[in-house]
Amino acid sequence: LPGEISERVELLPRSDGLWLSTIGSIRRYRPDAGLTVEPGLPEVSWYGLASTSDGQLLAAGRRGLYRRDSEGIWHGPLGQAELAFQVLDARDGTRWIASFRLHRQTADGTWSAAEAVEDLRFIRVLSELPDGSLWVGTHGNGLFIRDASGHWQVGEPRLAGEMITAIRPDAQGHVWVATEGGDLHQFQRGPMSVLERENGLRGRLLAAVTTAADGSLWLSSYGTGLYRVDPDRLLLTAIDTPCAAEVRAFRHAEGSLWIGAAQGLCEFMASDRVREHPLPFQVDGIEAAQGGLWLSSPNALYFWRDGKVEQSLGTAEGLPPSPLYRLLPMPDG
Secondary structure (H helix, E strand, C coil), X not given: CCHHHCCCCEEEEECCEEEEEEECEEEEEECCCEEEECCCCCCCEEEEEEECCCCCEEEEECCEEEEECCCCCEXXXXXXXXXXXXXXXXXXXXXXXXXXXXXXXXXXXCEEECXXXXXCCCEEEEEECCCCCEEEEECCCCXXXXXXXXXXXXCCHHHCCCCEEEEEEXXXXXXXXXXXXXXXXXXXXXXXXXXXXXXCCCCCCXXXXXXXXXXXXXXXXXXXXXXXXXXXXXXXXXXXCCCCCEEEEEEEECCEEXXXXXXXXXXXXXXXXXXXXXXXXXXXXXXXXXXXXXXXXCCEEEEEECCEEEEEXXXXXXCCCCCCCCCCCXXXX
């Protein structure tokens, strides 16, 4: 592309080629024909491209919104001839148009201003997420989000004053937002949930969290024992174990959940049966290795296998005299 027209290029890959919106023209690249200028359009700046559900092409630019039909003929401007930065056909059938304000296009082709927060203006980027929410990026006023029920909220305050240049969700459900200043922001999806006493939590001195092989979530605490967590309903179920209330650590290994406590070690098996392995020391940390378990206690490290301690390490072997709490295996073993 000539340098003077490539300041801002939107790319849209389709089965009929790779489409580009550029300063002065809409262009298409095909391996057999190379890069060509699309005829039948005004020579103005073009900013956004989108495909309709029936395969037609939409282009947003300085003269408004244009549509290319299945015969290759361009029609427009569709509705009012106002500058359009981007167009998006949402899954519910709504056509959103980014302009000085956010617009909808009705069935008869007219534009209508969307009900939105007052500060939503100079819109540059539109993105619909899998949950049906519409993320709207502005030229200098940050980020705005419309949920699937139509409720609006202002996005991350730190983006106020930023020009949003791209919004993209990823396969993990996060949202990436790029700004003109060169920053890339990752938004974690969904609100933070807090488990409290009304969810079944009997104390706040939490020790450890782990996920078992079946995907279940477990939580331990100092003083109130072991819990199985239902993350969908945000409920906790207390699990009685011979290791009593002071559960300090756990680790899933060899098909069982190994529980460390003041009384030693407990094994919670897949059948929901619990077996106690009494030890003369408190277990604060657990890590699986070589068919056994490394166990940390306040001042020593032990290797336990098949019901007995095979190795013990303490200050004489170079460990510090301070308490040991957590263990982590390294890739090199």
